[in-house]
Each structure stands twice: as C-alpha cells, then as structure tokens.
Amino acid sequence: MVGGLYAIGxxxxxxxxxxNRLGGNSLLDLVVFGRAAGIHIEEAMRQGINRRGPSEADVxxxxxxxxxxxxxxxxxxxxxxxxxxxxxxxxDFNVFRSGDNMRSSIGELAGxxxxxxxxxxxxxxxxxxxxxxxxxxxDNLLEVAEATAIVAEARTESRGAHARDxxxxxxxxxxLCHSLYFAPGKRVGKRSVNFAPQTVxxxxxxxxxx
Amino acid sequence: MVTNVASFGRSGLADFVLQRVSAVIVGLYALCLVGxxxxxxxxxxxxxxxxxxxxxxxxxTTLAVVSLAAHAWIGMWTVGTDYVRRHYFGxxxxxxxxxxxxxxxxxxxxxxxxxxxxxxxxx
Amino acid sequence: xxxxxxxxxxxxxxxxxTDSLELDLPEGRDxxxxxxxELLKAEDPSIAYRRSCREGVCGSDGINMxxxxxxxxxxxxxxxxxxxxxxxxxxxxxxxVRDLVVDMSQFYRQxxxxxxxxxxxTAPPARERLQSPEDREKLNGLYECILCACCSTACPSFWxxxxxxxxxxxxxxxxxxxxxxxxxxxxxxxxxxxxPFSVFRCRGIMNCVSVCPKGLNPTRAIGKIRSxxxxxxx
Numbered sequence: 001m002v003g004g005l006y007a008i009g010x011x012x013x014x015x016x017x018x019x020n021r022l023g024g025n026s027l028l029d030l031v032v033f034g035r036a037a038g039i040h041i042e043e044a045m046r047q048g049i050n051r052r053g054p055s056e057a058d059v060x061x062x063x064x065x066x067x068x069x070x071x072x073x074x075x076x077x078x079x080x081x082x083x084x085x086x087x088x089x090x091x092d093f094n095v096f097r098s099g100d101n102m103r104s105s106i107g108e109l110a111g112x113x114x115x116x117x118x119x120x121x122x123x124x125x126x127x128x129x130x131x132x133x134x135x136x137x138x139d140n141l142l143e144v145a146e147a148t149a150i151v152a153e154a155r156t157e158s159r160g161a162h163a164r165d166x167x168x169x170x171x172x173x174x175x176l177c178h179s180l181y182f183a184p185g186k187r188v189g190k191r192s193v194n195f196a197p198q199t200v201x202x203x204x205x206x207x208x209x210x
Numbered sequence: 211m212v213t214n215v216a217s218f219g220r221s222g223l224a225d226f227v228l229q230r231v232s233a234v235i236v237g238l239y240a241l242c243l244v245g246x247x248x249x250x251x252x253x254x255x256x257x258x259x260x261x262x263x264x265x266x267x268x269x270x271t272t273l274a275v276v277s278l279a280a281h282a283w284i285g286m287w288t289v290g291t292d293y294v295r296r297h298y299f300g301x302x303x304x305x306x307x308x309x310x311x312x313x314x315x316x317x318x319x320x321x322x323x324x325x326x327x328x329x330x331x332x333x
Numbered sequence: 334x335x336x337x338x339x340x341x342x343x344x345x346x347x348x349x350x351t352d353s354l355e356l357d358l359p360e361g362r363d364x365x366x367x368x369x370x371e372l373l374k375a376e377d378p379s380i381a382y383r384r385s386c387r388e389g390v391c392g393s394d395g396i397n398m399x400x401x402x403x404x405x406x407x408x409x410x411x412x413x414x415x416x417x418x419x420x421x422x423x424x425x426x427x428x429x430v431r432d433l434v435v436d437m438s439q440f441y442r443q444x445x446x447x448x449x450x451x452x453x454x455t456a457p458p459a460r461e462r463l464q465s466p467e468d469r470e471k472l473n474g475l476y477e478c479i480l481c482a483c484c485s486t487a488c489p490s491f492w493x494x495x496x497x498x499x500x501x502x503x504x505x506x507x508x509x510x511x512x513x514x515x516x517x518x519x520x521x522x523x524x525x526x527x528x529p530f531s532v533f534r535c536r537g538i539m540n541c542v543s544v545c546p547k548g549l550n551p552t553r554a555i556g557k558i559r560s561x562x563x564x565x566x567x
Binding site for chain 3: 212217219221222223224225226227288291292293295
Binding site for chain 1: 375381382434
C-alpha cells in the first residue's frame with residue numbers, strides 16, 4: 001500500500017460499473033467516489049499519512065528516462081511512432097477482437113517498445129517544450145497499450161465491450177472478475193467483483209438478451 | 211479597487227454619470243443655438259448680442275461651458291490613462307501623464323474662463 | 334494551403350519571427366485549425382501551442398486566426414481562412430511564453446480579483462441552497478464561460494490597462510455572482526467595482542461579443558453591472 005495515493009474511477013475497480021464503458025460512468029465515479037476520497041483524505045491528513053518516500057533507484061530511473069530523451073541525437077520521430085501505436089491499437093484492440101490478431105499485435109508492441117527506446121526528441125528547448133511532453137507521454141501510452149493488449153488477450157471470453165470472435169460467450173465461472181496487470185513480468189492477475197451492496201439484494205448475473 | 215486621484219468624480223460611477231449628463235446639457239445648448247440661427251432670418255451684431263445677453267441665456271451658457279469643461283476633463287483623463295503608459299513611455303510614464311494632465315487642465319481652464327468672461331462682461 | 338505562423342523560442346531566438354509554411358490538406362474534408370497545427374507539428378515538433386479537449390470546452394487553444402481570436406479546435410479552416418491563407422498568432426496583449434503560448438497570469442489575476450465564488454455565510458441547509466427556476470435562468474449565458482481569454486485579449490481597453498480594467502471575462506463572472514440569488518455579498522461586490530477603472534473602462538467596443546466561442550455576451554453583463562451600480566448609487 002502506498003500511503004497518500006488514491007485512485008477513483010474505472011482504474012479503482014470498485015465494481016460499480018460492469019464491463020461496458022458507457023458515457024456517464026466517469027461522472028458517477030467522480031461524484032460519489034471523489035467525495036468519498038475527499039472525506040477520507042481529510043481524515044487521513046488529520047491522523048497523518050505514512051508516506052513512503054522515493055528510493056534512489058526510483059529517482060535514478062526517472063532521471064534516466066529524461067536523460068534518454070534529452071540525449072537522443074537521431075532516430076525515428078515521436079509523431080510517427082505514436083501514429084503506428086494508434087493504428088495498432090485501433091485495428092486489433094477495438095471492440096471486436098480476435099486472439100490471433102491480438103497475439104501478433106502484442107509482438108509488434110514489443111517491437112515498438114524497442115523503437116521508442118531509441119527514438120529522437122527533436123526539440124531540446126527548456127521553455128514550454130510540448131515536444132518533450134509528447135515524447136514522455138509516448139512512453140506512457142506504450143505502457144497503457146501493452147497493459148490493455150496483454151490483458152485483452154488473456155481474457156478468454158466475451159464480455160461487454162470486449163467482444164472476441166474466438167470466444168463469443170461470457171464465462172462467468174472463470175472471468176467474472178476484474179483484471180489486474182503487473183508490468184514487471186507482464187503478469188495478468190484477477191480480483192473478485194464486490195458483490196456486497198449495502199441495502200439491496202444482489203442481482204444474480206443472467207444471460208444478456210433483449 | 212483601483213484608487214485614483216486624478217479622475218474627476220469620487221468614483222467611476224460619478225464620472226460615468228457626469229459624462230453623460232454633461233453631454234446632454236451641451237447637446238441641448240447646441241440645439242438651442244442652432245434653433246436660434248435657423249429661426250433668425252436677419253442677423254446683425256445687435257440681434258446676436260441681445261440673444262446672449264439675456265439672463266436665461268447667460269445662465270445656460272455658463273452651465274453649458276462648465277459641463278463642457280467637466281466632460282472634456284473626464285475625456286482627456288480617460289484617453290491619457292489609456293495611452294500614456296509604461297509600454298510607450300517607459301518607467302517615467304507617470305511624469306509624462308502628469309505633464310499631459312496639467313496641460314489639459316490649463317487648456318480647459320482657458321476654455322472655461324474665456325466664454326464666461328465674455329458672457330458676464332468681465333474686462 | 335499557405336500558413337503564416339508566429340514563432341518565438343526565448344531559449345534560442347532574439348526576437349519573434351513569422352514562418353511561411355506550405356501544407357497539403359486532405360481533400361474532401363474541412364479540417365479544424367487545431368488539426369492543421371497538429372499536422373504542422375508532426376513535421377516540426379518544436380511548434381508549441383496549448384490544447385486539450387479538442388471540442389471547444391476546455392478553452393486551452395485560444396489563438397488569433399487571421400486577425401480574429403477563437404478556439405483552434407472548433408474553428409474550421411474554411412471559416413478562419415476563406416481565401417486560402419491562414420495566419421496564426423498568439424492571443425494579443427498577453428506576454429508570449431513561446432510560439433502560440435501566452436502567459437495567462439494577468440488574465441487570471443483579474444478574474445480572481447472579482448472573487449469568483451459564492452459568498453453566503455448563513456448556516457448551510459441540510460442538502461442544498463434552493464433556487465427557483467426563474468432565478469436559475471438568470472445565470473444562463475454567464476456560467477458557461479470557459480476562461481479561454483479570447484474576449485479579454487480582443488478588448489482594446491484590456492490591452493491598455495490589463496492590471497486595472499477587469500476585462501470582459503472577469504466582469505462576466507462578476508455579474509454571474511451579482512445575479513446569483515444565493516449570493517449575499519452583492520453590496521460588497523458592487524462597492525469593489527465602483528472605481529473608474531474596474532468596470533468603467535468598457536466603452537461598448539463589443540469585440541468580446543464578436544469573438545466569444547461560447548456565444549456569451551460580456552458587454553450586456555457589463556451593462557447590467559452598470560445599472561446595478563447606478564441604482565445603488567443614485
């Protein structure tokens with residue numbers, strides 16, 4: 001646990017939204033859990049937060065990343081690599097997915113990672129440098145893309161906005177859960193859904209039909 | 211919120227109202243003059259002097275000239291504070307603004323006293 | 334398409350310059366000016382500008398296009414440059430940080446001056462401070478401001494005295510709180526605006542109304558503030 005680090009929204013996986021990312025989901029999360037987080041933070045600050053400071057290794061890794069971009073003298077352009085990343089994610093990790101395409105794209109993502117590692121930041125200015133921001137964000141986009149891709153490929157079912165043509169049915173026995181992704185080791189984990197609402201009887205999951 | 215010593219009224223509202231009221235007064239005075247010139251077919255010095263010598267006309271002229279002075283001061287101050295700024299005149303811009311305002315005051319003084327001396331027959 | 338782009342990097346440049354660029358626009362689509370900027374930046378990553386939502390609600394990408402202020406993300410190229418040449422400059426009157434990025438501090442300072450929050454020290458009710466639909470109507474056309482600064486940077490009075498004249502954006506928000514039935518500090522707010530500079534530098538030039546990307550009317554709001562001051566002062 002990292003004291004003082006809070007998460008709200010879909011990333012927090014508090015199970016208020018199902019597998020569909022509908023418009024308005026974020027509004028509910030912000031209003032309800034934003035307020036809850038605010039109240040909790042106020043209390044936590046009163047009691048004192050046990051904050052873990054950064055280690056030397058953490059700081060070194062961060063500065064190394066910045067130094068890598070600042071020191072780049074040649075290589076592919078950030079805009080070009082970002083376009084490729086976007087194209088990849090759009091083609092194979094959209095709503096309709098298939099195992100083969102996902103697996104090959106995961107391989108391409110690994111290739112992109114190597115290319116991004118030696119890409120070129122053309123603008124080294126120290127005043128309001130948006131090019132450097134976009135370069136750092138490209139690193140971040142790749143991490144998120146890889147997380148999305150690997151977990152999507154691992155989830156062998158169709159559920160909501162994750163619709164696979166090789167696993168067309170919902171698999172409540174194995175996959176009625178939140179997916180967790182651990183970047184070191186690229187490991188996929190599971191976390192059970194919170195089925196304990198306070199004041200209403202739990203609805204039993206049934207097949208979705210109209 | 212912005213305190214200022216050189217503006218005419220105590221507040222921005224006072225200047226705003228005064229500028230509009232004085233404009234109306236001067237406008238009415240101008241209409242009065244135009245009306246007189248239009249409705250007087252035969253004009254000579256006696257007729258002209260007679261018109262301005264009547265007490266109501268002297269009072270109205272005095273009011274109009276004072277209004278014009280106030281209106282002019284508010285206007286010149288506004289324009290001066292718009293353009294006599296650090297951007298154009300550098301660090302000493304307040305000095306230039308002061309000189310400009312003093313010159314304006316001087317001119318307005320002349321434009322005020324001269325008609326009044328004519329209208330009230332001062333030597 | 335011919336593009337004339339204002340460039341200035343204080344790290345390397347002595348003074349600003351204008352770059353003349355050529356860009357092939359895709360056929361059959363009317364791009365937004367922001368799309369054009371993105372295409373230019375793909376070729377030259379050193380072009381700096383602010384942007385975020387790309388749908389006209391965040392107010393980040395206020396720039397001056399062919400002499401008119403507006404939001405780049407919702408201004409079609411055909412509208413900004415009907416004769417085929419697009420001139421892009423930063424918002425006028427504010428200090429330039431780099432290329433199309435301006436320092437918004439003065440703008441924010443004027444906004445903060447008018448106390449842009451609800452002042453009501455009476456005991457808060459159990460749930461909400463109620464407001465009738467008619468009173469809520471009065472806030473329409475006032476609360477929608479996204480603080481993009483297109484209006485204030487188009488106002489000559491704001492150019493001449495940005496530290497004293499509050500500016501159309503700030504005054505629109507000042508009126509938003511004056512008009513709010515739940516606010517109890519009306520007298521104090523008006524007293525703070527009474528001086529010759531804060532409100533009364535407005536001469537009804539109406540550049541603000543002309544450029545507001547959300548269709549708001551600061552001149553009308555300023556007129557209403559003047560009326561309130563008048564009825565209070567006389």
